[in-house]
Amino acid sequence: MSISSPGPDRVPSTVKVDKTTGQGKPPAGKSGANRPGGTRPAGKGGKGGKGRKPVTPVKVAGSRPWGPILVAGAVVLIAVGIIGWGVVAAMQSDKEKATPWEERANAISGIVNYRNDPDKTLTARDHKTGPLTYKLTPPVGGAHNARWQNCMGDVYNAPVANEHAVHSLEHGAVWVAYKPGLAADQITALESKVKGKPFTMMSPVEGLTENISLQAWGYQLKVATADDPRIDDFIRALSQNATIEPGIPCSGGLTQTGTTPLDG
Amino acid sequence: MSTDEAVELDAPDHRRAGLALRVLLAVLILLVGAGAGLAAGLAIASPDHPADDSPEAGFLRDMAAHHAQAVDMGTIAYAKATNAEVRSMGLDTALTQHGQVNIMQTWLGEWGLNLNGTQPPMAWMPDGQASMQNGLMPGMATQQQMEELRQAQGKQVDILYLTLMRQHHLGGIHMAQEILEMSDNENVTGIAKNIMESQQYEITAMTDLLAQVQAA
Numbered sequence: 001m002s003i004s005s006p007g008p009d010r011v012p013s014t015v016k017v018d019k020t021t022g023q024g025k026p027p028a029g030k031s032g033a034n035r036p037g038g039t040r041p042a043g044k045g046g047k048g049g050k051g052r053k054p055v056t057p058v059k060v061a062g063s064r065p066w067g068p069i070l071v072a073g074a075v076v077l078i079a080v081g082i083i084g085w086g087v088v089a090a091m092q093s094d095k096e097k098a099t100p101w102e103e104r105a106n107a108i109s110g111i112v113n114y115r116n117d118p119d120k121t122l123t124a125r126d127h128k129t130g131p132l133t134y135k136l137t138p139p140v141g142g143a144h145n146a147r148w149q150n151c152m153g154d155v156y157n158a159p160v161a162n163e164h165a166v167h168s169l170e171h172g173a174v175w176v177a178y179k180p181g182l183a184a185d186q187i188t189a190l191e192s193k194v195k196g197k198p199f200t201m202m203s204p205v206e207g208l209t210e211n212i213s214l215q216a217w218g219y220q221l222k223v224a225t226a227d228d229p230r231i232d233d234f235i236r237a238l239s240q241n242a243t244i245e246p247g248i249p250c251s252g253g254l255t256q257t258g259t260t261p262l263d264g
Numbered sequence: 265m266s267t268d269e270a271v272e273l274d275a276p277d278h279r280r281a282g283l284a285l286r287v288l289l290a291v292l293i294l295l296v297g298a299g300a301g302l303a304a305g306l307a308i309a310s311p312d313h314p315a316d317d318s319p320e321a322g323f324l325r326d327m328a329a330h331h332a333q334a335v336d337m338g339t340i341a342y343a344k345a346t347n348a349e350v351r352s353m354g355l356d357t358a359l360t361q362h363g364q365v366n367i368m369q370t371w372l373g374e375w376g377l378n379l380n381g382t383q384p385p386m387a388w389m390p391d392g393q394a395s396m397q398n399g400l401m402p403g404m405a406t407q408q409q410m411e412e413l414r415q416a417q418g419k420q421v422d423i424l425y426l427t428l429m430r431q432h433h434l435g436g437i438h439m440a441q442e443i444l445e446m447s448d449n450e451n452v453t454g455i456a457k458n459i460m461e462s463q464q465y466e467i468t469a470m471t472d473l474l475a476q477v478q479a480a
Contacts, residue, residue: 068286075290079297086301101378152336154407195407196385196400198332236380247366251336255411 101241105219108233114140115218123218125170125244129263132163138177138205138213139166140220145261150253151175153196156203163261164254168201169217171250172243174235176202177213186211189226199240199250203257216242313375313449320452322388323443324368325381327459330401330439331361331368334432337405340413341425347477350422353469357429360462364455371451389442403435419477426474433463433470 105111114122114136123141134142145163149156151173165175176190182204190212194202205213210222214231216238223230254262314320334357341354369379385401386392395402405413405428413424440456440463447453 071286071290072293075293076297079294079301082298083301083304087304104378150336152333152410192399196329196404198329236378236382240379249332249335249362251332252339255414 101237104233104237105216105242108221108230108237110223110230111219111221111234113219128163129261131261134162134166136220137207137209138162138175138215138220140215141169141217142166144170145263147262148250148253149201150255151201151250152198153194154201154255155191155194156201156255156257158203158257159205159259160203160257161259161261165201165203165215168250168253169215169242170244171248172199172217172240172245173250174200174239174242175215176200176231177205177208177215178202179208179211180204180206182211186226190231193231193235197235197239199243200235201250217244218242314447314452316377316381317383319388319443319446320449321372321375321377322381322383322386323439323447323452323456324372325379326385326388326401327436327439328365328368328379329385330404330432330436331365333404333410334358334361334429334436335365336410337413337425337429337432341421341429344416344421345425346419347422347473347480349473350425350477353466353473354425357466364459368455386439388446389439395438401435402438403432405432419480422477423474426470426477430467430470430474433467437463437467 106113117123119135121142122135122139124143125141126143127146128143129145132143132145139162144166145161146167147164148167148171149160149164151168151171159180169175176194178187178190190202194200208222210224212223212226212228212231214221214223214234216234219234219238219242221230221234256262338354338356338358338361342351342358343354345351345354372379381387384393386396389395397404398406400406409424409428413421413428416424437460440460443456444453444460447456
């Protein structure tokens, strides 16, 4: 906001100072004592110098000391250059800080993003009753039941209905699905990533092609083991961030297991 | 021409003094310029908002998760408790805490931070890991306790809700107290103070209600 103002502001104000060559000291000292911006102190200094003009002790009345003007001009240019460089460098470092979640998600190797898939049924959002069929196992979106599966870090030890789980994804949940019969230590490791963490849930799912499959709305990642670091990356990037209804909770959902959806 | 005359009029001493002043002025302007440039640069490069691994960010993320469970409990109480005051308290807690979650997450967004941290829950707090129970933050109910609350009937809903929420508030107050000692960010300390004071008040109210419901 104020970033662009220092340059233009400083030039005229400092030019004023050099008109009163020899007595720029007070304004300069004053602005040095002031805080960040740099804009205001410089402006004040200019005005201050102008106001005190009559008291000028050095007799340069009516003369034009070109040498000092050139020196002062060069100094001003250098000062402006330093400020500009500082601001640009700072802005770049600020930009690097916050990486949008989409970028972080897409940087995870092996992740599949279905949000722009030509098949729009994969991420359709209609509410429908009764059992529904999904093209992906597990699904990453699509028409779903009006009621969602509770996704407050719930660990379900039996399969849940896709129709409810898809609705949870819409609320921003990451659904950790694993092959039934996965080794107990693998399940425990997965549980520790889910338990008590709102906007995550976990359940066994029949027919997985890999041991573990992670789902968020429109995204999927399949991994072989629970210690794969991409699991944390996926949860961190997509949990809650992937919601298409920002601000909605994961609480208030169904907590029963069983693959038949519950209507009403 | 007139310039030369004016300069000529000055005594050599004066000219030297004038030159010295100009050099001094030039140096001063340069220093001020460099100072302002650095200040502007630093102000943006290290903004006055907390970093990703700061206690403030950790507190906001963890408190958002902690609050989310209170919303879950509150809505159950609002829907099922037998005592009208308990129902109303459940609604109050659910709406307040859901609102606060969004406020806290808005700050994280304004600071350019992800809603999900890279550190485990409670890592921002000294001895935070030790305060975890069953892998849960202080005061949080287990999945089984939440299920018991969901399945409860009659005044058992009121009793379970008041018991679990009182515990939940104690944990929340503990977290708020800790961040108050660690942070001077006005947003964070403001909400922490508010959480501490209002939840302390509610604990008293819940203790009274619990006695009332149990006697009924």
